[in-house]
Every structure is written in structure tokens, then in C-alpha cells.
Amino acid sequence: MSKNPAKKIEKLQYFGEFGGINPSISDSSTYTFLTAKSMSDTFEGNTDGCYLYSRHTSPSNLYLSQALAAMEGYESAHVTGSGMGAITGVLLQLCKSGDHIVSSRTIYGGTYAFLKNFTPGLKIETSFIDITNLKSVENAINENTKVLYCETVSNPLLEVADIKALSLLAKKHNLTLVVDNTFSPLAITPISQGADVLIHSLTKFINGSSDTIGGVVCASEEFINELKDVNSGACMLMGSTMDSFRSASILKNLRTLPIRIKQHSKNALYLAGKFEQDGIKTVYPGLKSHPSHEVYNSMCNQEFGYGGMLTIDAGSLDKANELMEMMQNENIGYLAVSLGYFKTLFSAPGTSTSSEIPEDEQKQMGLSDGLIRFSIGLDNDIESTYDDMRKCLKAVGIL
């Protein structure tokens, strides 16, 4: 079997029931059983080959789950109605009252808010640390710690987690290493570095058309079955299920992920290099100036590059806002949160996706007011895009 994650998706072949080249969509919330006994067996957890009810799973959800499990190299996967549905399900499955989590402090704003504001009410406490400082990670671990949580490439600061080193720490202290790989599908395969459980928001690059919300958990078959357990599974019981129609459409979009990621990465590398040459403070894992450039290189599947996300510092929030409005007026991209769209998207994280993080903590972690996060699009001619961006940068006085 090829090690290439793109090849693993290509190898999967599903046909529709009439020989359609796309699998049929399961248009049912419930499923018949041929015998009453097989229904009661299924409720007792022996669901082999049987579908029960679509909150548990559906044929369409299984197709997409299998494809994502194959891409990420895990035994199994479970698709959810959103990335947050995957994250909250995993963390509440792994942690009960009295347990403790060690998490990177630069993570998606929603995940941060969940761990900071919501789980303490369930007596699950979290220590937020600088994930690139392994000493402070280890110091934060205590006897109640169950989970080590990070993003491969973090939102929005683009810090890179040394997953191999973190997995050694996790093993040493008997923790589950949970990694959110939303920013780096195909480019980094965290299981090869020892990640135990992997999460994606499918809403972003994997679906790639900004038309739906979705998520996935990839893990061992045992853990996925726990999440789906009818009596005790967090995903099953909290109901963060994906709809079959969405599974089917995301599976079709997944087919073009390899060529999209290559183009996002190529365009972002070009722009990051130009911005840096122009003297603008630029953060991109593909730049030699990125503090974790070598760590990224040690983990990545080279052909998929450094991803589509970069940040620049416009100096102040006013300048950032002025620049973003101008770039939108010039049709360079959209002033919008989210990422992975064909068109460039930009936002100021401090006042948008990371606004859940208090201002003083934002400062502490290096999240400046003028920070603009870009999700670079699939532009066919990135050089002319750069020329257009340069005009805007000049007009607002950043250049």
C-alpha cells in the first residue's frame, strides 16, 4: 500500500447500487431488520454490517469516514455535523469529572472557549501552554491529566506542533494525544508522528467550497466504536451527526483535495516570500524565518507544501481593516472568516475568530491587533494577484 495519502483516497472505489460511478446516497434515517433478533443484537452493540438509525451511522457517512480514515492512516473514522462536534465529542469521551487537559494556548477560538468556559462547569480543567515549549508542556502535566491537545499548524498564529516529541511525552505520561489537523490535510500526516486521535473541521480545506459545516474524528476502531456506542458514546448521545447528503457531497469534493492543496500551497509560498521581501512581518511555515520551519519539514509530505494559511502584521487594527476592505473592493478576496475556499479569504483574528480569547491573553501569545490571517485561494495567476495586493498595501501606507 502506498504511503502517499492522496493515493490512498484514489484507491477507494465505491459504486452506486445501479453501477453509478458515485455511491448512492442513503436517503433514510432508519433501517429495517430482517429479524427481530438482529435488531436486539444491534442495540446490544453488535452492529456488524447492520445499520440502525442515521444518528449512529449511515452508508454515506461510512463511505466518507472510510475515505478520511484511509487518507489519515487510521483504522476508522466518524463524521460529525461540524468540527466542533468532533472536538467536543472526543474530549468529553476521553475526560470525565476531575480530569485535566493540557492544551496548546493557540488553538481555534471555539475550542479555546469550550475548554476555558464550558468544560470547567463539568469539573474538567485545562492548562493552556506554549506547545512549542516541550518543558512547559511536561510541567503542566499532573496526575489527573488525560489528554494532550494541539493543532498541527495552529489557528491563527501558525505555530507548528512537534507531534513526534509530543507523542513521546504523551506515551510517557499515559495521555491520549489529540491533534486537530484542519490547517494541514495531506501536507502533514500526524499518525506517522504518533498522534492517537485526529480531528478535522471538514468545513475548511477538505470540503473546500465553503458551502457546508462538517467534521471528522479518525482513530482506532475501538475508540470510534466508543464514540458511537448507543449507551455511552459522546457523539451518539450528544447527536453531532452529519447528514448523508452532506457526506456524499464532501466525498466528491475530497477527490480534488490533492490538486487543491498543491495550488493553495504554491500560491501561499509565493505571496509569503514576496511579503517578506517587502519588509512586511509575515508568518508562514514555508519561510526559513518561521521558528518551526525545520520541524514542519521533518513531518511533512513535501509535494503538498506548507499549506494555504499565512499571516501578516498590518501594524494596527485600523490599517488591517482598511487593507482588508480595499482588497475586497478590488475583488482580490473576501473579508470573511473560515478557510480553504477557492478564493482568498482574510480576517483579523483578534476581533473575529479569536475574539473568545481575552485581550491580555491575546497579547501574551503574540496575537497582535494588526494581524491579518489569509487563506490563500486557488488563483491561476498568483503573480498578478500579488501586483493587485501590492497596490492596496501601498494605498494604505503599509508599503
Ligand SMILES: *Cc1c(COP(=O)(O)O)cnc(C)c1O
Ligand atoms: C474551523 C475550525 C474548527 C471548528 O470547525 P467547525 O466546522 O467550524 O465546527 C476547529 N479547528 C480549527 C483549526 C478550525 O479552523
